[in-house]
Amino acid sequence: MMKKALSISLFLLVFPVCGAASPAWAQDAPVDSTTVVVAETPPQLEAPAPVVSVEAQDTPDDAGKSITISWELSADDVAGRRNVTKYIILRSTSPDGPFDTVGSATAGMTTLTDGQVDNGVNYYYKVAALAGKFTPAGEKLFAGVASPLSGAAKASGQWFHIIRTARILPWVLVIGISILWFINVAKKGKDLYVRPIAGLAEVEQAVGRATEMGRKLVYIPGTQDMDNVQTLAGVTILGRIAKLAAEYDAQLDVPVSRSLVMITSREVVKEAYLNVGRPDAFNEDIVRYLTDDQFGYAAALDGLFVREKPATIFYMGAFYAESLIMAETGNAIGAIQIAGTANASQLPFFVAACDYTLIGEELFAASAYLSKEPKLLGSVKGQDVAKVLILIAAVAGLLLGTFKIADISGWFQV
Amino acid sequence: MKREVPLIITAVVGIMYIFQYFVPHEPVSRFSDWFSDWFGIIQAFAIWLGALNLMKLSLLKVARRKKDWMYSLVTIIGFAAIFIVGIFFSRGANFQEPGTRFMFIYDNVYDPLSSTMFALLGFFVASASYRAFRARNKEATMLLLAAFFVMLGRVPVGDMITKEWLQLPHWLWLSNWADWVMNIPNTAGQRAIMIGIALGIMSTSLRIILGIERTFVSGD
Known part of the structure; x- marks a missing residue:
């Protein structure tokens, strides 16, 4: 060396x-x-x-x-x-x-x-x-x-992201204004037609079934934490379903996989029970923590399903590989299952194993549907109008590209 | 005030996040890091609430000999064992190093149990597929046919049938059919769902920022 x-x-x-x-x-x-x-x-x-x-x-x-x-x-x-x-x-x-x-x-x-x-x-x-x-x-x-x-x-820092500001901000403004405009229209008391969603029409029946059968109604607000917008949507829907459970005197059980979700969900359920005049029926152990571990949580829920055979199970939020493990077990025990997620890769599993599935955006619209509050329904209407605008842009882009008039695909790249 | 303060914090943080997307300059570009740090700190404290809740319910179940109390006993023993071994018998802060007792439990108990649960997916996919692919109606029949061609097109025997045995032209090989199904209708459907999700997130975010959606905030 x-x-x-x-x-x-x-x-x-x-x-x-x-x-x-x-x-x-x-x-x-x-x-x-x-x-x-x-x-x-x-x-x-x-x-x-x-x-x-x-x-x-x-x-x-x-x-x-x-x-x-x-x-x-x-x-x-x-x-x-x-x-x-x-x-x-x-x-x-x-x-x-x-x-x-x-x-x-x-x-x-x-x-x-x-x-x-x-x-x-x-x-x-x-x-x-x-x-x-x-x-x-x-x-x-x-x-x-x-x-x-x-x-x-x-090197120097820029105050504005030129590409994002030019390509995304106009869309954000158009869509945001559309949503705000319909919220305002709804505030003024105008009736807005919002397309029906099959899964949500069955929620009340599913809660009633649990009461009739005298079995549990299990609600799972996803497996992610409160910084995930899907969990936020799931917890919001929980508030609506907890109200129904309190009204129907159904036995609600909310096993969660995150401590912060437990704290927030507990507040939401408590508020729901108070709002329908059933504070006596609220017990803070309705919402309980199991584990943060993905498959540990799935195992705990599978055990719960098999032992206690709940009549109804809701899955609303962000899910990953554990979705099918839970949904198939729920299917095997004969529970009515309603799922909703914006994780596109898990949607086929829920569609195959559950009775109703809220696909993507329907999860975010569910809270508004269930509350029937005009302001919330207005936002869903605005969302639908924005979708029409995007559809028009997509068709225009397709025609312009097909007939080689212009390629506008670059306009949407950031 | 208990309702208003969280709503104001939510609105301010939400607007700052939107602002950050369009303004890359410091300190705006650091907003998300700051909020992530704060979230991590809150999360670290909150985990104790979860763990204590789990222990409280499990201990009560065992003490009152409620139905299936033995499962709770296993939970308590498991929790106590990993907690004590991790804190006191695994080289302190270096408990995650190879060779510690904590890692022994992790590698020989936790990991195999976790893998077992994951492996169950194989069976559940089979049972779910069986139900999903039954030709009960027009839509299910289309799904069955699409799945049939995609599955067959993704294995060598698919092309062997169309290429070697039937000697069909290139565009009729099953692998090309499978690629077409995956790249054209499947991608189009996925994109439609993704656009819907993006709009849904935007709508939900606006409702929360503007305080229209406030179910997640307690009022008393």
Whole structure:
């Protein structure tokens, strides 16, 4: 080992500097146009054609402290000539160096973002295309030449995300105004027609069934925490169903998988029981915590279903792989099951195992439907109108694209 | 006030999140990190409420010899065992390192039990598929046919039938049928659902930010 190190040092002494266009041998070390690191025995490895053009500019639409470097591929990194293993990016605050390696990119890539810079400082970049090879001893060696210098680039933060503001904000405004307008119309007392949803029409019957059979009504508000909008929707629907359960004197059971969901759900159920004048029927253990663990929770619920055979089970919120484990067990015990989720990958499982399934947006509309409050129904109507607008845009885009008049797909990319 | 304060906090945080989407500059870009940190802190405290609730209900069930009390006993023993071993007998803060008693329980009890539950999915998918694919009506028959072609097109025998035995033209190979079903009608349906979900989230968020939807806030 000592002998090898000494030998390398000797080579460095003998061949200290090569010209900018000379090939360089390196052992995973930075390659600069003016620095050469020499291996013990130079292998038969040719440096690929250098990158001839490098550009560096402030990364657009960001908080700053970031510069995007782009380069043209080496002439040896094109179809038929794949001699480049990777590119390494060298950076300096002075055009004269010294240059440090700040990142690498695989062959074929033409951009890299350097997120380790300070705002307001000029940075200069070079890119070296490297060819790599393993020696018989198992060491990986690289050969490459650095590109010419990029222009000076300075990082800064932007106050507005131009693309998002131009492409998304108009839609947000149009859809938001549509929803707000219908909420306002509903406030004024105008009757709004909102399309019926089969699953929600059966909720009352499902709660009544639990009362008639004298069995439990189990409500599961998803398996995610309160920072998930689906859980929020699930807890909101729980409030409506708890009211029905209190009115029908059904035995409500809400086993949850998150502590914060337990606390919030408990408040919601308590409020529902108070609102229908049944504070005596409320018991805080109606809402209970089981476990945060995904499959532990599924196992606990499966056990509950099999032992206590609830008459009705609601699944409303975000679910993952546990959805089918629970829904199939519920199906096997003959419970009426109504599910709702916005996790598209779990919808087929619920559709196959449950009696009714609220698909995606219906989960978010469910609370408004069940409450029958005009203001909430107004928001659902606004949502439907927004959907019509999007449908019109989709059909317009389809026609424009099909007849090669214009391609507007880029308008929606952010 | 108990209702108003949470509603104001919700509205302010909601608006800040919207603002952050369009304004990348600091400190606006840090809003979500700050809120995530706060949420994590609240979550860490709240976990005790959940754990205590689980223990309280389980202990009461065992003490009162309620129906199926033995399952609660298993819960209490499991909870106590992992808690005591994790805190006192697993190298303190390094309890997650390989070779600790905590990791022994994790690897030899928790992991196999979790995998067992996950493995049940295989059987449940079979039983659910059997029910879903019964040709009871027009829609179910279409589903059955689509599933039949996709499944057959995704295995080598599918192409063997259409390519080798029947020697059909390229566009009639079953793998191409399967790809068409997955890429065209399936993707279109998925996108329609995703657009609906996005609108639903927007509508729900607006209701919550504006305080129209306030079921989740207690009033007393």
